[in-house]
Amino acid sequence: MNPIVIAIIIVAGIGLVVGLILAVASIVFAVPKNEMAEAVLEVLPGANCGACGFSGCSGYAAALADGSAESGLCAPGGTQVVKAVAKVLGKDAGLVEKKTAVVHCVGSCDNTDTKMEYDGIKTCKAASVLTGGTGKCGFGCIGFGDCVNACEYDAIRVCNGVAVVNPESCKACKKCVAVCPKNIISIIPVKKAAVVRCSNHDKGGITKKACTAGCIGCMRCTKVCPTGAIKVENFLASIDSSLCTGCGSCMAECKQGCITM
Amino acid sequence: MIKSLVAVFLAAILTENYVLSKFLGICPFLGVSKKLKTAVGMSGAVIFVMVLATAVTWPIYQSMLVPAGLEYLQTIVFILVIAGLVQLVEILLKKYMPPLYNSLGIYLPLITTNCAVLGVTMLVIEKASGDPAFTYVSALVNALGAGVGFLVAMVMFAGVRERLETSDIPQTFKGLPITLVAASLVAISFLGFSGLVENLIK
Numbered sequence: 001m002n003p004i005v006i007a008i009i010i011v012a013g014i015g016l017v018v019g020l021i022l023a024v025a026s027i028v029f030a031v032p033k034n035e036m037a038e039a040v041l042e043v044l045p046g047a048n049c050g051a052c053g054f055s056g057c058s059g060y061a062a063a064l065a066d067g068s069a070e071s072g073l074c075a076p077g078g079t080q081v082v083k084a085v086a087k088v089l090g091k092d093a094g095l096v097e098k099k100t101a102v103v104h105c106v107g108s109c110d111n112t113d114t115k116m117e118y119d120g121i122k123t124c125k126a127a128s129v130l131t132g133g134t135g136k137c138g139f140g141c142i143g144f145g146d147c148v149n150a151c152e153y154d155a156i157r158v159c160n161g162v163a164v165v166n167p168e169s170c171k172a173c174k175k176c177v178a179v180c181p182k183n184i185i186s187i188i189p190v191k192k193a194a195v196v197r198c199s200n201h202d203k204g205g206i207t208k209k210a211c212t213a214g215c216i217g218c219m220r221c222t223k224v225c226p227t228g229a230i231k232v233e234n235f236l237a238s239i240d241s242s243l244c245t246g247c248g249s250c251m252a253e254c255k256q257g258c259i260t261m
Numbered sequence: 262m263i264k265s266l267v268a269v270f271l272a273a274i275l276t277e278n279y280v281l282s283k284f285l286g287i288c289p290f291l292g293v294s295k296k297l298k299t300a301v302g303m304s305g306a307v308i309f310v311m312v313l314a315t316a317v318t319w320p321i322y323q324s325m326l327v328p329a330g331l332e333y334l335q336t337i338v339f340i341l342v343i344a345g346l347v348q349l350v351e352i353l354l355k356k357y358m359p360p361l362y363n364s365l366g367i368y369l370p371l372i373t374t375n376c377a378v379l380g381v382t383m384l385v386i387e388k389a390s391g392d393p394a395f396t397y398v399s400a401l402v403n404a405l406g407a408g409v410g411f412l413v414a415m416v417m418f419a420g421v422r423e424r425l426e427t428s429d430i431p432q433t434f435k436g437l438p439i440t441l442v443a444a445s446l447v448a449i450s451f452l453g454f455s456g457l458v459e460n461l462i463k
Contacts, residue, residue: 003329003330003331006329006331007329007331007334010325010326010329010331010334010338011334011337011338011341014321014338014341014342015341018341018342018344018345019345021345021349022345022348022349022352025349025352025353026352029352029353029355029356030356031355031356031359
Protein backbone atom coordinates (compact mmCIF):
# COMPACT_ATOMS: atom_id res chain seq x y z
CA MET A 1 0.00 0.00 0.00
CA ASN A 2 1.11 3.52 -0.66
CA PRO A 3 2.89 4.88 2.47
CA ILE A 4 1.04 8.18 2.10
CA VAL A 5 -2.29 6.36 2.34
CA ILE A 6 -1.10 4.57 5.48
CA ALA A 7 0.01 7.90 6.95
CA ILE A 8 -3.37 9.46 6.21
CA ILE A 9 -5.22 6.47 7.67
CA ILE A 10 -3.14 6.52 10.87
CA VAL A 11 -3.42 10.26 11.51
CA ALA A 12 -7.10 10.38 10.60
CA GLY A 13 -7.76 7.29 12.69
CA ILE A 14 -6.09 8.78 15.76
CA GLY A 15 -7.98 12.03 15.20
CA LEU A 16 -11.26 10.12 14.97
CA VAL A 17 -10.61 8.14 18.16
CA VAL A 18 -9.56 11.27 20.09
CA GLY A 19 -12.60 13.13 18.80
CA LEU A 20 -14.94 10.30 19.82
CA ILE A 21 -13.45 10.11 23.31
CA LEU A 22 -13.82 13.88 23.73
CA ALA A 23 -17.39 13.81 22.47
CA VAL A 24 -18.32 11.07 24.92
CA ALA A 25 -16.47 12.82 27.78
CA SER A 26 -18.17 16.12 27.15
CA ILE A 27 -21.54 14.41 27.52
CA VAL A 28 -20.65 12.14 30.45
CA PHE A 29 -18.82 14.83 32.43
CA ALA A 30 -21.02 17.74 31.42
CA VAL A 31 -21.30 20.38 34.13
CA PRO A 32 -24.97 21.15 34.76
CA LYS A 33 -25.31 24.85 34.19
CA ASN A 34 -27.35 26.70 36.76
CA GLU A 35 -30.04 28.14 34.52
CA MET A 36 -31.53 30.16 37.36
CA ALA A 37 -28.20 31.90 37.99
CA GLU A 38 -27.83 32.70 34.30
CA ALA A 39 -31.33 34.15 34.20
CA VAL A 40 -30.64 36.28 37.29
CA LEU A 41 -27.37 37.48 35.80
CA GLU A 42 -29.31 38.69 32.77
CA VAL A 43 -31.33 41.16 34.83
CA LEU A 44 -28.50 42.40 37.06
CA PRO A 45 -26.91 45.67 35.92
CA GLY A 46 -23.56 44.07 35.09
CA ALA A 47 -21.58 46.90 36.68
CA ASN A 48 -19.53 44.40 38.75
CA CYS A 49 -19.17 47.11 41.39
CA GLY A 50 -19.11 44.70 44.33
CA ALA A 51 -21.53 46.73 46.45
CA CYS A 52 -23.45 43.52 47.18
CA GLY A 53 -20.35 42.00 48.80
CA PHE A 54 -19.96 39.26 46.20
CA SER A 55 -17.29 38.94 43.54
CA GLY A 56 -19.09 40.74 40.76
CA CYS A 57 -22.56 40.26 39.32
CA SER A 58 -22.04 36.58 38.45
CA GLY A 59 -21.14 35.76 42.05
CA TYR A 60 -24.22 37.54 43.33
CA ALA A 61 -26.41 35.86 40.70
CA ALA A 62 -25.14 32.42 41.76
CA ALA A 63 -25.79 33.23 45.43
CA LEU A 64 -29.28 34.52 44.62
CA ALA A 65 -30.08 31.42 42.61
CA ASP A 66 -29.19 28.98 45.40
CA GLY A 67 -30.95 31.16 47.95
CA SER A 68 -27.92 32.03 50.08
CA ALA A 69 -28.15 35.76 49.39
CA GLU A 70 -30.86 38.29 50.03
CA SER A 71 -32.30 40.18 47.14
CA GLY A 72 -31.94 43.92 47.40
CA LEU A 73 -28.21 44.01 47.99
CA CYS A 74 -27.67 45.41 44.51
CA ALA A 75 -27.25 49.12 45.11
CA PRO A 76 -26.84 50.31 41.50
CA GLY A 77 -29.88 48.33 40.37
CA GLY A 78 -32.27 49.63 43.01
CA THR A 79 -35.94 48.70 43.13
CA GLN A 80 -36.15 47.94 39.43
CA VAL A 81 -33.58 45.16 39.59
CA VAL A 82 -35.06 43.74 42.81
CA LYS A 83 -38.42 43.42 41.07
CA ALA A 84 -36.84 41.81 38.02
CA VAL A 85 -34.83 39.37 40.17
CA ALA A 86 -37.95 38.52 42.19
CA LYS A 87 -39.78 37.81 38.96
CA VAL A 88 -37.04 35.43 37.82
CA LEU A 89 -36.83 33.69 41.21
CA GLY A 90 -40.60 33.67 41.62
CA LYS A 91 -40.56 35.39 45.01
CA ASP A 92 -42.07 38.54 46.46
CA ALA A 93 -40.06 41.64 45.76
CA GLY A 94 -40.24 43.47 49.05
CA LEU A 95 -39.29 47.10 49.11
CA VAL A 96 -35.75 48.32 48.90
CA GLU A 97 -34.79 51.65 50.28
CA LYS A 98 -32.84 53.71 47.83
CA LYS A 99 -29.58 54.68 49.47
CA THR A 100 -27.08 57.40 48.83
CA ALA A 101 -23.64 58.41 49.97
CA VAL A 102 -23.32 61.53 52.10
CA VAL A 103 -20.23 63.53 53.00
CA HIS A 104 -20.20 64.33 56.71
CA CYS A 105 -18.55 67.70 56.34
CA VAL A 106 -19.71 71.18 55.45
CA GLY A 107 -16.28 72.75 55.84
CA SER A 108 -16.48 74.86 52.71
CA CYS A 109 -14.15 77.79 52.11
CA ASP A 110 -16.70 80.09 53.83
CA ASN A 111 -16.74 78.07 57.04
CA THR A 112 -13.14 77.00 57.50
CA ASP A 113 -9.69 77.90 56.25
CA THR A 114 -6.46 76.22 55.22
CA LYS A 115 -3.64 75.86 57.70
CA MET A 116 -0.90 75.80 55.09
CA GLU A 117 0.18 76.42 51.51
CA TYR A 118 -0.01 72.92 50.07
CA ASP A 119 2.11 72.34 47.00
CA GLY A 120 2.31 68.55 47.01
CA ILE A 121 0.51 65.87 45.07
CA LYS A 122 -3.07 66.97 44.56
CA THR A 123 -4.85 63.99 46.03
CA CYS A 124 -6.63 63.68 49.36
CA LYS A 125 -4.63 60.53 50.11
CA ALA A 126 -1.25 62.22 49.69
CA ALA A 127 -2.28 65.32 51.61
CA SER A 128 -3.74 63.17 54.37
CA VAL A 129 -0.60 61.08 54.74
CA LEU A 130 1.66 64.12 54.69
CA THR A 131 -0.06 66.52 57.07
CA GLY A 132 -3.42 65.00 57.91
CA GLY A 133 -5.10 67.31 55.43
CA THR A 134 -4.57 70.88 54.38
CA GLY A 135 -7.44 72.44 56.31
CA LYS A 136 -7.52 73.75 59.85
CA CYS A 137 -9.91 70.95 60.76
CA GLY A 138 -8.10 67.63 60.93
CA PHE A 139 -11.29 65.64 60.42
CA GLY A 140 -12.92 67.37 57.47
CA CYS A 141 -13.04 67.06 53.71
CA ILE A 142 -9.68 67.83 52.07
CA GLY A 143 -11.36 68.63 48.78
CA PHE A 144 -8.92 67.25 46.21
CA GLY A 145 -11.67 64.95 45.03
CA ASP A 146 -10.39 61.38 45.45
CA CYS A 147 -14.06 60.47 45.79
CA VAL A 148 -14.91 62.37 42.60
CA ASN A 149 -12.37 60.27 40.70
CA ALA A 150 -13.60 57.05 42.29
CA CYS A 151 -17.24 57.74 41.42
CA GLU A 152 -18.32 55.95 38.26
CA TYR A 153 -21.69 57.64 38.14
CA ASP A 154 -20.52 61.25 38.17
CA ALA A 155 -22.48 61.86 41.38
CA ILE A 156 -19.87 63.76 43.41
CA ARG A 157 -18.63 67.30 42.91
CA VAL A 158 -16.21 69.36 44.96
CA CYS A 159 -18.03 72.66 45.53
CA ASN A 160 -16.26 75.46 47.33
CA GLY A 161 -13.67 73.13 48.82
CA VAL A 162 -15.94 70.37 50.05
CA ALA A 163 -17.27 67.27 48.33
CA VAL A 164 -21.03 67.07 47.79
CA VAL A 165 -22.96 64.00 46.68
CA ASN A 166 -25.90 64.29 44.34
CA PRO A 167 -28.40 61.69 45.67
CA GLU A 168 -30.16 61.59 42.30
CA SER A 169 -27.17 60.03 40.51
CA CYS A 170 -25.62 58.22 43.50
CA LYS A 171 -25.94 54.43 43.29
CA ALA A 172 -24.52 53.79 46.79
CA CYS A 173 -21.77 51.54 45.45
CA LYS A 174 -19.48 52.57 48.36
CA LYS A 175 -16.46 53.24 46.16
CA CYS A 176 -16.15 56.79 47.54
CA VAL A 177 -16.49 55.45 51.08
CA ALA A 178 -13.51 53.21 50.45
CA VAL A 179 -11.20 55.87 49.00
CA CYS A 180 -11.89 58.73 51.42
CA PRO A 181 -8.78 58.94 53.65
CA LYS A 182 -10.76 60.84 56.27
CA ASN A 183 -13.59 58.29 56.41
CA ILE A 184 -16.22 61.02 56.32
CA ILE A 185 -18.48 59.47 53.68
CA SER A 186 -21.21 57.06 54.71
CA ILE A 187 -24.22 55.44 53.06
CA ILE A 188 -27.65 56.49 54.31
CA PRO A 189 -31.20 55.84 53.08
CA VAL A 190 -32.71 58.52 50.89
CA LYS A 191 -35.62 59.88 52.89
CA LYS A 192 -36.59 63.00 54.73
CA ALA A 193 -34.17 62.72 57.62
CA ALA A 194 -31.63 64.92 59.34
CA VAL A 195 -27.89 64.31 58.89
CA VAL A 196 -25.01 65.67 60.96
CA ARG A 197 -22.66 67.10 58.37
CA CYS A 198 -19.57 67.16 60.57
CA SER A 199 -16.98 64.58 61.60
CA ASN A 200 -14.94 66.61 64.11
CA HIS A 201 -14.35 64.82 67.39
CA ASP A 202 -12.41 67.68 69.00
CA LYS A 203 -13.78 69.54 72.00
CA GLY A 204 -16.14 72.37 71.25
CA GLY A 205 -13.61 75.19 71.66
CA ILE A 206 -11.04 73.63 69.36
CA THR A 207 -13.71 72.80 66.79
CA LYS A 208 -14.98 76.36 66.84
CA LYS A 209 -11.53 77.74 66.04
CA ALA A 210 -11.16 75.36 63.10
CA CYS A 211 -14.56 75.73 61.50
CA THR A 212 -17.61 77.90 61.98
CA ALA A 213 -19.92 75.04 60.98
CA GLY A 214 -18.43 72.28 63.13
CA CYS A 215 -20.33 70.22 65.68
CA ILE A 216 -19.23 71.32 69.13
CA GLY A 217 -21.13 68.63 70.99
CA CYS A 218 -23.44 71.07 72.80
CA MET A 219 -26.19 68.44 73.00
CA ARG A 220 -28.97 70.86 72.15
CA CYS A 221 -30.17 68.60 69.32
CA THR A 222 -30.37 65.54 71.59
CA LYS A 223 -32.68 67.44 73.92
CA VAL A 224 -35.11 68.60 71.25
CA CYS A 225 -35.29 65.36 69.32
CA PRO A 226 -38.74 63.83 69.98
CA THR A 227 -37.73 60.30 69.00
CA GLY A 228 -34.32 60.12 70.70
CA ALA A 229 -32.55 59.50 67.42
CA ILE A 230 -29.58 61.74 68.17
CA LYS A 231 -26.58 60.76 70.26
CA VAL A 232 -23.46 62.74 71.10
CA GLU A 233 -20.28 60.74 71.45
CA ASN A 234 -16.79 62.24 71.66
CA PHE A 235 -18.14 65.74 71.11
CA LEU A 236 -19.88 64.79 67.88
CA ALA A 237 -23.58 64.28 67.28
CA SER A 238 -24.81 61.39 65.15
CA ILE A 239 -28.35 60.66 64.00
CA ASP A 240 -29.87 57.20 63.71
CA SER A 241 -31.70 57.54 60.40
CA SER A 242 -34.04 54.64 61.20
CA LEU A 243 -35.46 56.59 64.16
CA CYS A 244 -35.42 60.04 62.56
CA THR A 245 -38.83 61.25 61.46
CA GLY A 246 -37.52 64.28 59.65
CA CYS A 247 -39.33 66.78 61.87
CA GLY A 248 -36.53 69.30 61.52
CA SER A 249 -36.46 70.46 65.14
CA CYS A 250 -32.76 69.62 65.54
CA MET A 251 -31.91 71.57 62.42
CA ALA A 252 -33.70 74.60 63.81
CA GLU A 253 -31.97 74.20 67.17
CA CYS A 254 -28.40 73.75 65.90
CA LYS A 255 -26.52 77.02 66.29
CA GLN A 256 -23.58 75.79 64.24
CA GLY A 257 -25.71 74.83 61.26
CA CYS A 258 -24.09 71.46 60.70
CA ILE A 259 -27.35 69.50 60.68
CA THR A 260 -29.03 69.35 57.29
CA MET A 261 -31.97 67.49 55.85
CA MET B 262 16.40 -1.34 37.81
CA ILE B 263 15.02 0.88 40.57
CA LYS B 264 18.41 2.56 40.81
CA SER B 265 18.34 3.52 37.15
CA LEU B 266 14.76 4.76 37.50
CA VAL B 267 15.75 7.00 40.42
CA ALA B 268 18.65 8.26 38.32
CA VAL B 269 16.26 9.05 35.45
CA PHE B 270 13.83 10.77 37.81
CA LEU B 271 16.46 12.95 39.51
CA ALA B 272 18.16 13.76 36.22
CA ALA B 273 14.84 14.94 34.76
CA ILE B 274 14.30 17.25 37.74
CA LEU B 275 17.78 18.67 38.26
CA THR B 276 20.35 18.20 35.50
CA GLU B 277 17.94 18.01 32.58
CA ASN B 278 15.32 20.39 33.91
CA TYR B 279 13.10 21.02 30.91
CA VAL B 280 12.56 24.68 31.72
CA LEU B 281 15.93 25.77 33.04
CA SER B 282 18.31 23.52 31.07
CA LYS B 283 16.43 22.72 27.87
CA PHE B 284 14.50 26.00 27.80
CA LEU B 285 11.19 24.38 26.94
CA GLY B 286 7.89 25.70 28.28
CA ILE B 287 9.16 29.23 28.85
CA CYS B 288 5.72 30.70 28.07
CA PRO B 289 3.91 29.34 31.15
CA PHE B 290 7.14 29.69 33.13
CA LEU B 291 6.97 33.46 32.65
CA GLY B 292 3.20 33.73 32.38
CA VAL B 293 1.89 31.84 35.40
CA SER B 294 4.76 32.26 37.85
CA LYS B 295 3.50 35.54 39.29
CA LYS B 296 1.62 33.88 42.11
CA LEU B 297 2.64 30.75 43.96
CA LYS B 298 -0.88 29.34 43.96
CA THR B 299 -1.44 29.47 40.20
CA ALA B 300 2.15 28.28 39.65
CA VAL B 301 1.50 25.15 41.68
CA GLY B 302 -1.88 24.59 40.01
CA MET B 303 -0.41 24.95 36.54
CA SER B 304 2.47 22.64 37.41
CA GLY B 305 0.02 20.04 38.68
CA ALA B 306 -1.83 20.15 35.38
CA VAL B 307 1.47 19.92 33.47
CA ILE B 308 2.68 16.91 35.49
CA PHE B 309 -0.61 15.16 34.85
CA VAL B 310 -0.63 15.92 31.12
CA MET B 311 3.06 15.03 30.69
CA VAL B 312 2.71 11.57 32.24
CA LEU B 313 -0.55 10.90 30.45
CA ALA B 314 0.82 12.14 27.12
CA THR B 315 3.92 9.97 27.41
CA ALA B 316 1.83 7.00 28.43
CA VAL B 317 -0.26 7.36 25.29
CA THR B 318 2.26 8.58 22.72
CA TRP B 319 4.95 5.97 23.45
CA PRO B 320 2.78 2.96 22.50
CA ILE B 321 1.40 4.84 19.50
CA TYR B 322 4.91 5.59 18.30
CA GLN B 323 6.34 2.13 18.94
CA SER B 324 3.40 0.08 17.72
CA MET B 325 1.96 2.20 14.91
CA LEU B 326 4.50 4.67 13.54
CA VAL B 327 7.66 2.53 13.71
CA PRO B 328 6.22 -0.58 11.97
CA ALA B 329 4.69 1.61 9.25
CA GLY B 330 7.96 3.52 8.82
CA LEU B 331 6.23 6.80 9.62
CA GLU B 332 8.57 8.12 12.33
CA TYR B 333 8.54 11.50 10.63
CA LEU B 334 4.86 11.90 11.59
CA GLN B 335 5.59 11.89 15.30
CA THR B 336 5.32 15.65 15.75
CA ILE B 337 1.86 15.99 14.26
CA VAL B 338 0.52 12.78 15.81
CA PHE B 339 1.84 13.74 19.24
CA ILE B 340 0.36 17.23 19.01
CA LEU B 341 -2.96 15.67 18.07
CA VAL B 342 -2.90 13.30 21.03
CA ILE B 343 -1.74 15.97 23.50
CA ALA B 344 -4.42 18.40 22.30
CA GLY B 345 -7.08 15.76 22.86
CA LEU B 346 -5.68 14.93 26.31
CA VAL B 347 -5.66 18.58 27.38
CA GLN B 348 -9.26 18.93 26.31
CA LEU B 349 -10.10 15.88 28.37
CA VAL B 350 -8.25 17.25 31.40
CA GLU B 351 -10.11 20.53 30.98
CA ILE B 352 -13.49 18.78 30.94
CA LEU B 353 -12.55 16.75 34.03
CA LEU B 354 -11.24 19.77 35.93
CA LYS B 355 -14.36 21.77 35.13
CA LYS B 356 -16.44 18.96 36.53
CA TYR B 357 -14.48 18.00 39.63
CA MET B 358 -12.22 20.95 40.53
CA PRO B 359 -13.93 24.21 39.50
CA PRO B 360 -11.69 26.47 41.65
CA LEU B 361 -8.55 25.14 39.97
CA TYR B 362 -10.29 25.37 36.59
CA ASN B 363 -11.12 29.04 37.23
CA SER B 364 -7.66 29.93 38.49
CA LEU B 365 -5.85 28.26 35.58
CA GLY B 366 -7.97 30.21 33.11
CA ILE B 367 -6.29 30.55 29.75
CA TYR B 368 -3.21 28.56 30.68
CA LEU B 369 -4.86 25.17 30.62
CA PRO B 370 -5.60 25.35 26.87
CA LEU B 371 -2.05 26.67 26.48
CA ILE B 372 -0.69 23.28 27.61
CA THR B 373 -1.98 22.05 24.23
CA THR B 374 0.83 23.86 22.51
CA ASN B 375 3.22 23.70 25.44
CA CYS B 376 6.57 22.71 24.00
CA ALA B 377 7.64 21.17 27.32
CA VAL B 378 4.93 18.53 27.04
CA LEU B 379 5.69 17.85 23.39
CA GLY B 380 9.42 17.96 24.19
CA VAL B 381 9.12 15.30 26.89
CA THR B 382 7.20 12.90 24.66
CA MET B 383 9.66 13.32 21.81
CA LEU B 384 12.85 13.33 23.83
CA VAL B 385 12.03 10.09 25.67
CA ILE B 386 11.75 8.40 22.28
CA GLU B 387 15.06 9.90 21.24
CA LYS B 388 16.59 8.63 24.49
CA ALA B 389 15.16 5.15 23.95
CA SER B 390 16.63 4.92 20.48
CA GLY B 391 20.13 5.52 21.87
CA ASP B 392 19.76 3.40 25.01
CA PRO B 393 18.11 -0.04 24.87
CA ALA B 394 17.78 -0.10 28.68
CA PHE B 395 15.41 2.85 28.47
CA THR B 396 12.00 1.18 28.64
CA TYR B 397 8.37 2.30 28.74
CA VAL B 398 8.55 2.54 32.54
CA SER B 399 11.68 4.68 32.33
CA ALA B 400 9.86 6.95 29.88
CA LEU B 401 6.96 7.37 32.32
CA VAL B 402 9.34 8.09 35.20
CA ASN B 403 11.18 10.55 33.01
CA ALA B 404 7.90 12.32 32.17
CA LEU B 405 6.96 12.45 35.86
CA GLY B 406 10.40 13.83 36.71
CA ALA B 407 10.13 16.41 33.95
CA GLY B 408 6.77 17.52 35.37
CA VAL B 409 8.16 17.72 38.90
CA GLY B 410 11.12 19.65 37.50
CA PHE B 411 8.67 22.06 35.93
CA LEU B 412 6.98 22.41 39.34
CA VAL B 413 10.33 23.04 41.06
CA ALA B 414 11.28 25.69 38.50
CA MET B 415 7.87 27.35 38.72
CA VAL B 416 7.77 27.42 42.52
CA MET B 417 11.33 28.72 42.76
CA PHE B 418 10.70 31.37 40.18
CA ALA B 419 7.40 32.38 41.79
CA GLY B 420 9.44 33.14 44.91
CA VAL B 421 11.90 35.21 42.88
CA ARG B 422 9.01 37.03 41.17
CA GLU B 423 7.42 37.88 44.49
CA ARG B 424 10.67 39.47 45.63
CA LEU B 425 10.95 41.38 42.34
CA GLU B 426 7.53 42.91 43.03
CA THR B 427 8.78 44.71 46.11
CA SER B 428 12.34 45.56 45.10
CA ASP B 429 13.55 48.83 43.68
CA ILE B 430 14.26 48.16 40.01
CA PRO B 431 15.64 50.72 37.54
CA GLN B 432 12.93 52.09 35.25
CA THR B 433 14.39 50.51 32.10
CA PHE B 434 14.43 47.03 33.63
CA LYS B 435 10.95 47.10 35.12
CA GLY B 436 8.54 44.37 34.10
CA LEU B 437 9.59 41.69 31.63
CA PRO B 438 13.30 42.64 31.23
CA ILE B 439 14.15 42.06 34.90
CA THR B 440 12.01 38.92 34.85
CA LEU B 441 14.05 37.52 31.97
CA VAL B 442 17.33 38.47 33.67
CA ALA B 443 16.15 36.78 36.84
CA ALA B 444 15.09 33.70 34.86
CA SER B 445 18.52 33.45 33.24
CA LEU B 446 20.23 33.70 36.64
CA VAL B 447 18.02 30.91 38.00
CA ALA B 448 18.89 28.84 34.91
CA ILE B 449 22.62 29.42 35.47
CA SER B 450 22.25 28.34 39.08
CA PHE B 451 20.84 25.03 37.83
CA LEU B 452 24.14 24.40 36.02
CA GLY B 453 25.51 23.68 39.47
CA PHE B 454 23.65 20.37 39.42
CA SER B 455 25.52 19.06 36.39
CA GLY B 456 27.23 15.75 37.11
CA LEU B 457 25.38 15.44 40.40
CA VAL B 458 23.13 12.55 39.48
CA GLU B 459 25.83 10.51 37.69
CA ASN B 460 28.07 10.69 40.75
CA LEU B 461 25.26 10.25 43.26
CA ILE B 462 23.90 7.03 41.76
CA LYS B 463 26.67 4.93 40.28
